[in-house]
Amino acid sequence: MVSSILTSGFFWRAVLAGSFLAVACGLLGVFLILRQDSMISHGLSHVAFAGIALGLVLNFLPLIVSLIICGIGSIFILKLKQQARLPGDAALAILSSAGMALAIFLVSLRMNFGVELMGYLFGDILAISPVEVWLSIALALMVTVLILINYHQLLYMTFDRETALVAGVRVSSLDKILVILTAITVVLGLRIVGLLLVSALTVIPAASALLLARSFRQTLVLSSIFSLVSIVAGIILAYLLDLPASASIVFLSIAIFLTTLGGKKVAAGH
Amino acid sequence: MASQIIESQSNLDKNKEIIRVESVYFSYDGPLILEDINLSINRADFLAIIGPNGSGKTTLLKIMVGLLKPQDGRVFLFGQEIEDFGDWYKVAYLQQNATHLESNFPITVEEVIISSLYASRAKKIKPAVWRKERVEQVLNLVGLAGYQKRLMTTLSGGQQQRVLIARALANEPEIMLLDEPTTGVDHKTQGAFYDLLGNLNYNYGLTIAVVTHDYGLVNKHINQVACLNRKLIYHGRHEEFCQSGAFKELLEGGHHLIMHQH
Numbered sequence: 001m002v003s004s005i006l007t008s009g010f011f012w013r014a015v016l017a018g019s020f021l022a023v024a025c026g027l028l029g030v031f032l033i034l035r036q037d038s039m040i041s042h043g044l045s046h047v048a049f050a051g052i053a054l055g056l057v058l059n060f061l062p063l064i065v066s067l068i069i070c071g072i073g074s075i076f077i078l079k080l081k082q083q084a085r086l087p088g089d090a091a092l093a094i095l096s097s098a099g100m101a102l103a104i105f106l107v108s109l110r111m112n113f114g115v116e117l118m119g120y121l122f123g124d125i126l127a128i129s130p131v132e133v134w135l136s137i138a139l140a141l142m143v144t145v146l147i148l149i150n151y152h153q154l155l156y157m158t159f160d161r162e163t164a165l166v167a168g169v170r171v172s173s174l175d176k177i178l179v180i181l182t183a184i185t186v187v188l189g190l191r192i193v194g195l196l197l198v199s200a201l202t203v204i205p206a207a208s209a210l211l212l213a214r215s216f217r218q219t220l221v222l223s224s225i226f227s228l229v230s231i232v233a234g235i236i237l238a239y240l241l242d243l244p245a246s247a248s249i250v251f252l253s254i255a256i257f258l259t260t261l262g263g264k265k266v267a268a269g270h
Numbered sequence: 271m272a273s274q275i276i277e278s279q280s281n282l283d284k285n286k287e288i289i290r291v292e293s294v295y296f297s298y299d300g301p302l303i304l305e306d307i308n309l310s311i312n313r314a315d316f317l318a319i320i321g322p323n324g325s326g327k328t329t330l331l332k333i334m335v336g337l338l339k340p341q342d343g344r345v346f347l348f349g350q351e352i353e354d355f356g357d358w359y360k361v362a363y364l365q366q367n368a369t370h371l372e373s374n375f376p377i378t379v380e381e382v383i384i385s386s387l388y389a390s391r392a393k394k395i396k397p398a399v400w401r402k403e404r405v406e407q408v409l410n411l412v413g414l415a416g417y418q419k420r421l422m423t424t425l426s427g428g429q430q431q432r433v434l435i436a437r438a439l440a441n442e443p444e445i446m447l448l449d450e451p452t453t454g455v456d457h458k459t460q461g462a463f464y465d466l467l468g469n470l471n472y473n474y475g476l477t478i479a480v481v482t483h484d485y486g487l488v489n490k491h492i493n494q495v496a497c498l499n500r501k502l503i504y505h506g507r508h509e510e511f512c513q514s515g516a517f518k519e520l521l522e523g524g525h526h527l528i529m530h531q532h
Contacts, residue, residue: 034375152388159377159385162365163434166335167389167441168358213376214421 013133014125014192014235014245020140021188021201022231026224027147028185029206030216031178034158036088040077040179042199043092044186046099047073049195051187052120053106062120063132066187067139073099074183078175123194123246125235136188143181150174155216192231193246204253205230208260226256286313287349288445288477289334294343296329303329305501307343311445311494314475316468318488318508321498327481328366330498331449334479335363348444359390362438366449366481371423371430379425380405380418383437390441408436412466428459435466445477446470452484464488 032038051069055062073095080091107117119127128136147154157164157171165171182202189198209223234249241248289311296304304326311317319327332338333345336352345352347361383405388395396404409415412432422430431451438446448467452460464484468491470476482488495511497504504511 034372152385155377155381156385156389159375159382160365162337163363164386164389166337166358166361166363167386168356169389210374210376215378215419216376216381219376 010126010128011235011239013130014128015232017128017133017136017140017188018125018192018231018235019228020137020144021185021192022205022227023224024140024143024147024181024185025189025201026205026209026227027144027220028178028181029202029204029227030209030219030223031147031154031158032182032202033206033210035178037178037182038199038203039089039092040074041182041186041202043077043096043099044070044073044183045190045195045198046096046103048099048183048187048190048198049120050099050102050106052190053103053117056116057106057109063135063187063191066190067184070183070187071180074179075176078179082175119194120190121195122244123190123192123197125192125245126239128191132191136191139184139188143185146177146181150177154178193249197246197250200250200253201227201231204250204257208253208257211257211260211264226253230256284312284314287311288313288315288347289479290346291330291334292344292346294330294333294340294345296326296333296338296340302500304333304340307498307502309496309502309505311477311479313444313477314471315477315479315494316471316492317479317494317496318485318492319479319481319496319498320483320485321503325499327498328449331363331447331479331481335361335447337363357390359441360444362441362443362446364434364438364446364448364451367453373423375423377422378418379409379414379420379422379433379436382422382433383408383440386437386441404440405436408439409433411439411470412436426459427455428463431455431463432466435470439470443476445479448478448480450481450483452482452487457487460484461487464491467491 029038032040048066048070051066052062054069055065058065077091077095080086080095081088086094107114153164153169153174156167157169157174161171185202186198189201193201205226206219206223208226209219209221213219213222230249230253234252235245237243237248237252238245287310289309291307291309294304294307295302307330309330319330321327329338333340334347336345336355347355348357384401387401387404405418406415409417412435414429414432414436417425417429417433422433425433435446446467452463455463464487467478467480467488471478471491480488489508492508495504495506495508496502497511
C-alpha cells in the first residue's frame, strides 16, 4: 500500500500542487480575516465557477478562462466596496448569486459536461493534470512571493489604514493586488477542494493561527503550517481511506481549529 | 541619543513655514464645513486646534494631511503645493480613535513600529540592526522601554497611544498632527500624554498640531491656538488668546474648557 503511494505519479502531483497552494492560502487568509474580507473568497468562488463553466462551453482551458473571469470579478468587488453604495456582504451576496446563475445557464446550454463540472463543484485533486500542476505551482508561488515582498506595507495598512495612507503606503494598489491574489488562489483552490469548500482553505487555518499567535509574523507562519498540514495530510488520508480529498482536507483544518479553540479556552480558564 | 532622532532645538529656523492653508473651503455635498480658513504653522510651533463639536476641526486636519481635498483654496506643506508634495515621512498623522484596535489583531509593539519604516518609497530601507536600535530609541523616548515583544492588544489605551507616537517618531517626522489623541484614557494619563508631547516640542523642536477638547491640559505646552467654528474665530499666540474676546465667548458658550493660571 505504502509503496504504491510512493510510486503513484498523480498522488505526488496532488501533494505538490496542494503544498504550494496551502502556503499561499495560509498567508492570504490572515490578511483577509483581519481586513474583514473573508467572505470575498466565498463570493469569488462562485464567480470562478461561472468561469469554469464558460471555459467548458467554449471548450477552451477552463482554468485560464476562470482566472480571467475571476480577476475581473475581484476588481468589481473592490469597486463596489470602495463606492460603499451597499454594505460589503450584500454586494458579495449579489455577486455570488450572479456567478452561480451564469454557471447554471451555461451548463444548460450543453448538458454533456456535468461530470467534469461536478469535479469543480466538489473538488477533484487526484485528477489534476501535469499542466495544471505546474500552472498551480507557478501561480501559488507568485501569490506567496507578492505577499512576502509587500509584507510590511500590507501589515501597516491592515493595522492602520488611514495613517498608512498619509505615510505614503500605496494603499489602493495594494488593495487591487490583494483581491487579484485572492481571485487566483480561489481558482486554484477550486480544483483541489471545489466551489463548496474553497473559502474554507483561506479562512480556517488563518482563524486557528489568529487564536494562538503572539505576533503577526507568528500568525503567518502558523497559518501556513496549519494549511499545509491540512492539505497534505488530507490528501494522504483521502488516498489511504478512499475518501473525497476535499472533505478530509476541510475536516482536518476544522479539527485543528477546534483544538486551538479548546486549548485557548482551557488556558484562559486557569 | 534622542538628538539623533530629532534635531536639537538650538539649530532650528523657527521662521520656517511647515504648513500653510490658504482660503480653504470645504463641504461634504451640503452646507459648508469650513469657510475661508487661513492658517500657517511654523517650525517648532505647538498649535492647539479647539472648537465645539462639528466645528470642522477633524476636517481641517484631514485637509492638511491630504486625506480630504478642499473645494477651494490651497494647502502647502514645506513650501510645496500638497499635490506635488512627496516627502510624507516628514508628516506624522494620528487619527481619531487610533487606539480602537481590532481585539484579536496579533501585532507586537515592535511590529507596529517596524512596519511603518517601510511606508515611504522616498526613504531607503535600513538594515535590521539599525531598525531594532531605532525601535529601542523611540520606545525609550515615550517611556515604554522593553515593550518590544508585547502584543498591542494587551496594553492600556494610554500605552497604545504612546506606541503610536513612538511609531511616528521612528520615521523622524518634522511635524506631528494628532486628532483628539486622548479620547478614552483617564485624566492622569491624559496629562502625562500631553507632557510627553510638550517635551518632544520643547526639547527636540518637533512641530505639533493637536485637535483637542482638553484645553486645560494642553495649554501649558502650547504657543499657538486656532479656535474653529466653521470659520477661524481666532488664530494666534496662546497668551493673547487668553485675553481675547474669543476665549471668553467660548467659556460662556459652556464648552469644556478648564480655566488655568499663567
